[in-house]
Amino acid sequence: MAVPTTRMLVLSVVRLLQPVHGYDVRRELLSWHADEWANIKPGSVYGALNTLQRDGLIAVDGVGQARNRPERTTFRLTAEGAKEFDGMLREALWSADQPKHPYYAAVSLFPHAERDEVIAALRSRIMKFEGELAFLEREEQRILAGSGDPVEMAPHHVADAIRLSADHLRADLNWSRRTLERIESGELDVWPGAIRPASEREGPAAE
Structure with a gap:
């Protein structure tokens, strides 16, 4: 089972900056660009803090107010929270699971789209990826x-997470560029003719 990423990262920031309030946890994770490489929604940070407190993994350290600002609650990691974090981190470190890429299905269905549209979509995909x-x-x-x-600012180890995201x-x-080149050159041509079902492509069943 995959480690709950938001839960683990919120715990890590509380552990790193404690005592810390929710706004700073959210700001820290955004400075790490965790909303991009970990798909963490900024609004989910506060929900995670509430859940972690309910589960006894973090505890209120104090409630304070600076000038005319709203009251802010600061949190610390509990002993149980430290144990939970260590377990989640160990599981995540040893994981070798690859995410299921949402584009795989679209690639398998190239023949069902117009060739020109596939080319245009790949060009758009390439431009987007180059900017990112x-x-x-x-x-x-x-x-x-x-x-x-x-x-x-963001600690240096966050650069390694960004580098991993960049490498993916x-x-x-590179795949998009190669595939576009193969389609435009005619090397990859899956559009002429009808698509034969698997039952017609397979040889006679062994007796």
């Missing part, structure tokens, strides 16, 4: 150029 990759590469360098102190994106970009 340039952004990730800049962010990696920006983080590594900083102090790495989580009080000041780079592989997808």
Whole structure:
């Protein structure tokens, strides 16, 4: 079973910056770009904090108010929370599961779309990936150029998470470019003729 990413990352930030309030947990994860490479929705951070408190994994450290700002509750990791975090992190570290790519199904259905539309979609995909990759590469360098102190900015190890995301994106970009080239050159041509069902493609059944 996959480790609940939001739960694990919220616990990690509480552990790193405790005592810390929800706004700073959210801001820290956004500075890591966890909303992109971990698909964490910013609004889900507060829900995760409530759940973690209910489960006894974090506890209220204090409630304070600065000037005219609303009251803010700060949290600390409990002993049970530290144990839970260690277990989730260990499971995540040893995981080798690959995510099911949503584009796999679309690729298998190329023959059911017009050739020109597939080409246009691949070109659009390539442009999008090129922009995203340039952004990730800049962010990696920006983080590594900083102090790495989580009080000041994203810590250096976040650059490795961004690099992993960039490497996956780079592989997808390379595949998209190669596939577009193969279609445009005629090497990959799955459109002429009817699609034969598997039962007609297979040889006679063994007796």
